[in-house]
Amino acid sequence: MGTKRCLACADDFDPCPRVAAQNYCSRPECQRERRSLWQKDKRANDSDYRGNQLACQRRWRETHGDYWKKYREQHPDYEQRNRELQRGRNEAIKAAPVAKMDAIAPAGSLRSGRYRLRACGSNGVAKMDEWIVQIVVLTRA
Structure with a gap:
């Protein structure tokens, strides 16, 4: 088995013969990146893992309020x-500006399409959460 190039630091390293698919060298920062990428992928693609993580965080918040x-x-x-x-x-x-310049348009000029929808607090500041919505105009006034 020859040398390989680390996917994190791009340095050459000699892989461990017992780890066939080793793509990261043994440096702590490279291993940290490997674990971080694994966890990000796991959260995105495994609903059980994501649920367990959320439950664990909730328990921690309850005990460390x-x-x-x-x-x-x-x-x-x-x-x-x-x-x-x-x-x-x-x-x-x-x-x-919170909205585009044409946000105050005459009644009936709304066009069908995709829009970003954000909830605004009482102070008029939009929260970070937003939704992409599809609006279909059925009739025109």
């Missing part, structure tokens, strides 16, 4: 930096 409160108390610089960054994000959202 005050984790973030304690973390913020112990790291005031983190909390201050986060507040400053959030203010900047809020200002950017206020400065940017």
Whole structure:
């Protein structure tokens, strides 16, 4: 068995003879990338795995409900930096138009097509969740 090229760092390495499909060298950062890619693929393609991960996270949150409160108390610089960054994000959202310029169109001018739909909070800021929706106009006024 000859040398192989690591998929993470692109360096040549001698694979372990007991691991036939070894594509990553033994460096910790390369192994971390390998595991990360495996987990990402597993979450995307295995509903049981994804459900188990969510259940595990839920259990952890239930037993460590005050984790973030304690973390913020112990790291005031983190909390201050986060507040400053959030203010900047809020200002950017206020400065940017939320909808296209033709959003206020005369009644009956809506066309059939795909649209992005976002829920806005009471402050007018759109949340990160959005849906792609298909609107079909059945009649025109």
